[in-house]
Amino acid sequence: MEKLYIICVDDQREVLSTIAKDLAVFENDLIIEECESATEAEELIDEIDSEGDFVALIISDHVMPGKSGVDFLSDVNKDERFPNTQKILLTGLATHQDTIEAINSASINQYLEKPWNKEELIKSVKKLLTRFILKTGLDYQKYLPLTDQETLFEILKKQG
């Protein structure tokens, strides 16, 4: 069976490990990867895609050395290999202009501010994973622990 991945991107090691720790609840059902730069993340999602697995969600910081988070997410957004990949921008330092860019070019699904609240992060991740699973046409019954009730019901009830 194909594997689901969450990619976390942040240039600060300690931030990365805190995110990963907060998301540990998901570890039984998917793989959480930590990347220290956009370039590293790009290589990784390229590899995941060529293995036939799914990049379900990317959680990225904005201000990083090299490529910025918003630029990275914009590229993912344009990439036809990742049409359903969900995107969270998790940052404390984005300017007004960056934020506009994040919405208009990167079509991010969620904007979270640092420092973030663990419950809020988990809730957002669940919601976005649910959307990814249903949009991709995966069998939601196999991923029930990952899903957000409200979102699941909302989408399922539309199917008549």
Place this chain on the structure above:
Amino acid sequence: MRKSLNLLISIGIPLLILILPQSVFPFENFTIIEQRVVAIFFLAALFWVLEPIPIYATSVLIIVLELMMLTESSFVLFQDHGNRENFGNYLSYKEIMGTFASPIIMLFLGGFFLAMSATKYRLDQNLARVLLKPFGKNPKMVMLGLMSITAIFSMFMSNTATTAMMLSILTPVLAVFTPNDKGKVAFALAIPVAANIGGIGTPIGTPPNAIALKYLIGDDLVTFSQWMGFGIPFVIILLLFSWVLLAVLFPIETKEINLDIKGKFLKSQKAIIVYFTFSITILLWLTDFIHGMNSYVVALIPVAVFSALSIINKEDLKKLSWDVLWLVSGGIALGIALEKSGLALTAVESIPFENFPPLLIVVAASILALTMANFMSNTATANLLLPIIAALGTSLSSLDDFGGNQMLILAVTFAASMGMALPISTPPNALAHATGLIQTNQMTKVGLIVGLSGVLLTYLMLYIMNLINFF
């Protein structure tokens, strides 16, 4: 690891059956075609139980294997090459392929169009709001209201979509319950139970009913209105019973419940066409004896109307549950293979059922269906059991005093919808269990009691139907 083992078993056993010498099988005049049908049947059963692939994919696999192994257009290694001894008769490839568009499938397609348009134009949500109002704020009454609405909707919509809708209405309310209030369990269980029960009410309520219709033909014909004639009273009684059961098992402490469903009826032209077509279709289904169109023909009317007026557009068309349609097609194809190859009759006649008390056969068959449905898809259960049950019903004259084939088929079909003891039993159960409000043992307790009571109630219903000479 477990997955590959499942796959190995599901393929290995049918392969073994295929290569065994014919003399191993305990049937007289056993043909090569029949042997292949046995192999396909075992493959279907194992695949549907162990689920190495999705259940609808198994259905497609059955159809393709039948085409390749049983028809006049089969793969060269499976042809008779002029050697007709013990070969049996080819099946018609057109008939096997035709299962994708059999009248049963069209009936369901019509149902899907109705359900989809109702959801799209928010008829379901708005009806739920209006219908719930008279039940007030007393939690027990609200629960009865929710169960009634769920049951009514699941008669025309899929049980899964109905459950999703009702749970999304319910969850915000349950969040304000005190943590120790057992009423939460009652409410969360009420929805899937009502959805499972409600599906029995109409031929399009749930796929097993439609599959049953395939075998209720000729002298055994049951029309849409006749089905509702016995189905609706059955649903009402079992629903009331479940309501009392849930209220007693899980007493509600909360004194008042405020369900807030937003929205108002759409008044656009298209919405009004949806309301109108929905009502007319149901009316036509109920009055077939007046206008002469059977339920299959009527089912295509909303398909035409909604397509013509772009109420269901081509994007919506892609979202139809084709998987459910294919799941049923595979079942019908399996039934055709069992029947036309003669295997169903051969198998049934090889066991001296005539010597058993006829009522024991009814009980055994329905309990078997109930047990299977608890562990696998209700539709797959019906797909596997009904072809054999129908052959048994038609060949067994000792059943005639009790309602014959019709009675036996209905007993098994109803029992197949009563499997609701586990989260895996039905999609509504899985959704309700995923809310985290219900423990598995609570679901099992309720599911077993309701399921067994439902089977007993089915017997009572069939007994009464026999008394009034329905059969």
